[in-house]
Amino acid sequence: xxxxxxxxxxxxxxxxxxxxxxKEGLLNDLKRDKSRIRKFNEKTLxxxxxxxxxxxxxxxxxxxxxxxHWCAIGDKTLIKRKEMFENQKISIENQIxxxxxxxxxxxxxxxxxxxxxxxxTEKNIKNITLEEMPKDIRKLYNNAHNI
Amino acid sequence: xxxxxxxxxxxxxxxxxxxxxxKEGLLNDLKRDKSRIRKFNEKTLxxxxxxxxxxxxxxxxxxxxxxxHWCAIGDKTLIKRKEMFENQKISIENQIxxxxxxxxxxxxxxxxxxxxxxxxTEKNIKNITLEEMPKDIRKLYNNAHNI
DNA sequence: GCTTGACCTAAAGTTAGGTTTAGATATTAC
DNA sequence: GTAATATCTAAACCTAACTTTAGGTCAAGC
Numbered sequence: 531x532x533x534x535x536x537x538x539x540x541x542x543x544x545x546x547x548x549x550x551x552x553k554e555g556l557l558n559d560l561k562r563d564k565s566r567i568r569k570f571n572e573k574t575l576x577x578x579x580x581x582x583x584x585x586x587x588x589x590x591x592x593x594x595x596x597x598x599h600w601c602a603i604g605d606k607t608l609i610k611r612k613e614m615f616e617n618q619k620i621s622i623e624n625q626i627x628x629x630x631x632x633x634x635x636x637x638x639x640x641x642x643x644x645x646x647x648x649x650x651t652e653k654n655i656k657n658i659t660l661e662e663m664p665k666d667i668r669k670l671y672n673n674a675h676n677i
Numbered sequence: 678x679x680x681x682x683x684x685x686x687x688x689x690x691x692x693x694x695x696x697x698x699x700k701e702g703l704l705n706d707l708k709r710d711k712s713r714i715r716k717f718n719e720k721t722l723x724x725x726x727x728x729x730x731x732x733x734x735x736x737x738x739x740x741x742x743x744x745x746h747w748c749a750i751g752d753k754t755l756i757k758r759k760e761m762f763e764n765q766k767i768s769i770e771n772q773i774x775x776x777x778x779x780x781x782x783x784x785x786x787x788x789x790x791x792x793x794x795x796x797x798t799e800k801n802i803k804n805i806t807l808e809e810m811p812k813d814i815r816k817l818y819n820n821a822h823n824i
Numbered sequence: 825g826c827t828t829g830a831c832c833t834a835a836a837g838t839t840a841g842g843t844t845t846a847g848a849t850a851t852t853a854c
Numbered sequence: 855g856t857a858a859t860a861t862c863t864a865a866a867c868c869t870a871a872c873t874t875t876a877g878g879t880c881a882a883g884c
Contacts, residue, residue, distance in 0.1 A: 535860070546843055549862090554841095565850060567861055583821075587779045591841070605798045612790035615783055622780045626773055632734045633769045636762055643759035651752045674730075682830065693873060696832090701871095712880060714831060738871070 532570040541578055555595045556581055558602045587622050635674030641667050679717040688725055702742045703728055705749045734769050782821030788814050 538545045551557055552568065559573040577598065584594050597614055600607035646652045660668055685692045699707055699715065706720040724745065731741050744761055747754035793799045807815055 533860080534862095544843075545861090547841090550842060565861085566863095567850085583779055583782045586775065587783065605793075608790060608794045608797075608799065612787070612794050615786040615790055619780065619783050619787055622776055622783060626776050626780070628733065629769055629773050629776070632730055633766065633773070635730045636734065636766050636769060639762040640759070640766055643755060643762055646752075647755045647759050650755075652755065680830080691873080692831090694871085697872060712831085713833095714880090 532575075534568050534570070537570045537575070537578070540575075541582070543578075551578075551581065551591075554591055556591070556598050558598055584618070587618055588625065589618065631673060634670040638667060638670040638674055641670070679722075681715050681717070684717045684722070684725070687722075688729070690725075698725075698728065698738075701738055703738070703745050705745055731765070734765055735772065736765065778820055781817040785814060785817040785821055788817070 532540070534545050534548055537543075538548060541548075548557075548568075552560055557574055557577055559571065559577060561569050561571070563569055581594055581598075584597070585591075593614075597611065600611050600614075642655055645655045649655065660671070663671060679687070681692050681695055684690075685695060688695075695704075695715075698704055704721055704724055706718065706724060708716050708718070710716055728741055728745075731744070732738075744758065747758050747761075789802055792802045796802065807818070810818060
């Protein structure tokens with residue numbers, strides 16, 4: 531059993547954030563002692579790990595709440611929970627793909643500015659054609675420009 | 678030369694968003710005609726492409742504004758702009774790495790719920806040990822659990 | 825000359841996800 | 855017993871990035 535202060539340290543989350551999650555209904559398993567003080571147990575910590583994961587995957591608090599609620603209901607909601615994770619998987623895969631395109635654009639810009647800094651001016655590189663680029667850079671450029 | 682309505686369609690951005698970007702100083706090259714109507718040219722469109730890219734990479738409007746301002750100043754700011762893109766490159770690479778860890782966690786959960794749905798209950802799988810997991814799933818689990 | 829449609833502005837409103845404040849209670853240390 | 859420390863609550867506040875509203879201008883078509 532842990533106090534809110536201990537959990538705050540463990541997860542590196544501010545105390546008000548933990549209270550906020552509780553208020554929003556994300557911590558179903560959270561119990562209180564006789565003087566209304568929150569007592570976090572292993573189940574609550576596991577819930578927090580899942581919350582952190584789902585948050586980082588871009589899910590909104592209200593949808594995480596929905597999921598936590600399904601968990602509380604029990605086996606009747608297994609299919610919904612499975613589907614949720616399958617959708618989240620697709621969503622993350624798409625986010626990674628998108629970021630890889632953005633990364634190509636940014637890598638192209640890194641090359642561009644390296645050249646510009648070397649030249650001391652942007653003039654020469656500004657109107658470069660595809661043919662004048664090194665092959666690997668051309669690839670970055672093409673990837674990036676059909677975003 | 679394009680009107681704000683045309684650009685809105687081309688970029689699939691609401692008109693008020695384009696006005697907002699202009700107001701925030703992201704569109705230095707934007708000119709007006711005699712009756713104060715915005716006229717977008719190729720340079721503005723290229724700026725919008727860069728803005729979209731930087732936004733998707735997680736950069737804030739105020740930092741994009743800073744970058745656009747550097748662009749307007751000219752060759753004196755080349756090193757700053759190069760450094761900005763180099764930092765953004767690292768940031769995106771880290772975002773991708775983080776998402777890949779999250780993805781492993783979510784893939785593990787997909788496997789977990791597939792099994793649970795097959796069983797019709799979460800009971801059996803709930804307390805599964807590392808040894809009882811298939812090797813590839815154990816790998817996902819381990820990757821995910823040192824987030 | 826009047827209506828329609830696309831543009832304009834400033835200012836207020838919105839949303840998510842917290843964070844801060846103010847005041848109350850309870851346990852521990854001296 | 856009293857001071858310090860950690861907890862509690864409700865409610866106000868905050869920030870980013872828009873979005874909506876209300877009212878005004880302007881050129882084209884009838």
